[in-house]
Amino acid sequence: MISKTLKFILYPLLWLISIVPLFILNIFSIIISPFFTYRKNIILSNIKLAFPKKNEEETNKIYKGFKLYFLNLIWEIIKMFSSSKEFYKKRIKVSNMDLINDYYQSNKSVIIIGGHYNNWEWAGPILSQIGNHHFVSVYKKLSNNFFNNFMIKLRSRFDIDAVEMNDLIKYLFNNDKCKMIALISDQNPVIDENTNWLSFFGHSVPVIDGPEKIAKKFNYPVLFCDIQKESNGFYNIKFEVIDENPKDSKEGDITKKFFQRLEKQIIDNSNNYLWSHNRWKHKK
Numbered sequence: 001m002i003s004k005t006l007k008f009i010l011y012p013l014l015w016l017i018s019i020v021p022l023f024i025l026n027i028f029s030i031i032i033s034p035f036f037t038y039r040k041n042i043i044l045s046n047i048k049l050a051f052p053k054k055n056e057e058e059t060n061k062i063y064k065g066f067k068l069y070f071l072n073l074i075w076e077i078i079k080m081f082s083s084s085k086e087f088y089k090k091r092i093k094v095s096n097m098d099l100i101n102d103y104y105q106s107n108k109s110v111i112i113i114g115g116h117y118n119n120w121e122w123a124g125p126i127l128s129q130i131g132n133h134h135f136v137s138v139y140k141k142l143s144n145n146f147f148n149n150f151m152i153k154l155r156s157r158f159d160i161d162a163v164e165m166n167d168l169i170k171y172l173f174n175n176d177k178c179k180m181i182a183l184i185s186d187q188n189p190v191i192d193e194n195t196n197w198l199s200f201f202g203h204s205v206p207v208i209d210g211p212e213k214i215a216k217k218f219n220y221p222v223l224f225c226d227i228q229k230e231s232n233g234f235y236n237i238k239f240e241v242i243d244e245n246p247k248d249s250k251e252g253d254i255t256k257k258f259f260q261r262l263e264k265q266i267i268d269n270s271n272n273y274l275w276s277h278n279r280w281k282h283k284k
Helices: 002-018 022-035 040-050 056-079 085-091 097-105 120-130 145-155 165-174 210-218 253-268
Strands: 092-094 110-114 134-139 161-164 179-184 196-200 203-207 222-231 234-243
Touching: 002 056, 002 145, 022 056, 040 056, 056 120, 085 092, 085 120, 092 120, 097 234, 110 120, 110 210, 120 134, 120 145, 120 179, 120 222, 120 234, 134 145, 134 165, 161 165, 165 179, 165 210, 179 210, 196 253, 210 222, 210 253, 222 253, 234 253
Parallel strands: 092 234, 110 179, 110 222, 134 161, 134 179
Antiparallel strands: 196 203, 222 234
8 A cells, every 4th residue: 555655656756856957956966965864874884994094084075975976876766767768878888898799799698797886777778778688687676665666667678677686597597588687796695604705895794696606507707897987977887807707717706806896996986885785784
C-alpha cells in the first residue's frame, strides 16, 4: 500500500524534477548544501579513517565537497528518468572504446568493474549506445520496493538488461549474446566464514569477490571503468585492463588489483566518492 502511494505521488514529482535543466539543479545544490547533514558522522569518520594525516580543515574541505557532489549526483540520477540518448552523447566521452570493441570482434564478453565514484549510473546509458556489446547492469535489490523498482526502470532504458546479482549466473548461462557486464563492487558484502578481506586505505575490510568468481568461471576479461568528472554533468570514461585471462590468475588477484586502482582513484579526487556508505564498520 505504501509503495502504491509513493508511486502515485513520487513518480510525477521525480519526472518534473528530471525535466528541470541540470544547471538550475546544480545551483539549488549550492543553496541547500550548507544545510545538508545526511549521515554526517559516518561521512566524517570515513574520511578520517581513509586520510588520518589530514587535519580538521582538510577533512572538512572534503566533506563540503562531498555534499555538493552527492546532491548533484541525486539530480543526475533523477535526470535518467527522462533524458534522451542525445543527452548522454553530448555529456559523456569514452576515451578508448576501441579497447572494448576489440573484444567484441573476438566474440568475447567482458566484465567492467568500478566503485561508487563520480556518476557510475551514467555509464550504462552511453555504453549501451556506442558499444557493440549488449550492456548488462548488475544491481543489488533495495529494501524499499518503490525505489528498487524506480532504479530498475532507470537502469533498463536504452535496451539495457538490469539483472539482480543473485540471478546473474543463471542469466549468463541462458544468454548467448556478447555482453558487457557492469558491476559496482566496492561496498560491504554479507559476512560469513568464507568472506575475503583486503586492505583498503590501510584498514582490513571485507570485500565482494563475486566479479572475480564470475570472471574466472567464464574467463571474461576484466576491465576497470574509470569515470572522471570534467565539469558538472560532463564525464570522461576510460577503460583499463585488470586481467585478460582470469582463469590463469592467482586467487584474489583481480579483487586486489581492483581495490588498489579504486583507492588511487579516490586519492586523486577525494570529494567524489560515496563516503556515506559505512565501509569500515566491520572489524576482522
